[in-house]
Every structure is written in C-alpha cells, then in structure tokens.
Amino acid sequence: xxAAAVPAIEGVEELLVDEAAVSGGSGRNLAYADGFTRxxxxxxxxxxxxxxxxxxxxxxxxxxxxxxxxxxxGRVVGRLIGGRAGAVTVV
Numbered sequence: 001x002x003a004a005a006v007p008a009i010e011g012v013e014e015l016l017v018d019e020a021a022v023s024g025g026s027g028r029n030l031a032y033a034d035g036f037t038r039x040x041x042x043x044x045x046x047x048x049x050x051x052x053x054x055x056x057x058x059x060x061x062x063x064x065x066x067x068x069x070x071x072x073x074g075r076v077v078g079r080l081i082g083g084r085a086g087a088v089t090v091v
Contacts, residue, residue: 001051001078001090003043008050016046025054037088051090 015021029052039048062072069076 001088003047003051003090005075005077006047006051007075008047012050013046016049019049022049023054026052029054033088036086037090040089040091043090048090 019027026049030048033052061077063080064072066079
C-alpha cells in the first residue's frame with residue numbers, strides 16, 4: 001500500500017500528529033494491524049493512524065483486476081503481490 005496515495009482532508013495531519021484525537025477503536029485497529037503489517041520507516045505515525053482510523057476503515061478497499069481499476073471511482077492505493085497470505089506492506 002502506498003500511504004501517500006490514501007487521501008486525507010485538510011487539517012487531518014495536525015489532528016493526528018499525536019494520539020489526543022485518536023478514538024479507542026482507531027487505536028485498537030492500529031495495534032491489530034501492527035500484527036500483520038510492515039510499515040516502512042518513512043510512513044509517519046499520523047499517516048499510520050489515518051490508515052487505521054475506525055470511522056473510515058469499513059468497506060473502503062476493494063481488490064479488483066488492474067484492468068478494471070481505472071474504470072472505478074476512487075484511488076489506487078496498492079496492489080496485490082506474491083507473499084505470505086494476509087501480510088501487508090505500507091510504503
């Protein structure tokens with residue numbers, strides 16, 4: 001997953017720069033994701049919090065064939081590659 005490709009509304013970085021604005025559910029999501037996610041060092045903590053936000057994590061991702069992705073609304077934020085099932089790398 002390309003962390004920078006995940007859209008963020010203006011001002012969210014300032015809100016998520018520390019954990020004060022992070023809900024309990026979002027904190028638990030991040031803790032859970034840490035069990036199967038490899039975060040590259042260049043992905044800042046606020047962006048990790050955004051990606052795991054509990055208010056937006058339901059039903060926003062869809063795995064589709066590459067030739068279909070350009071015909072759907074939204075952004076391409078990652079791709080499926082070979083590897084251990086269930087593992088996620090965020091760059």
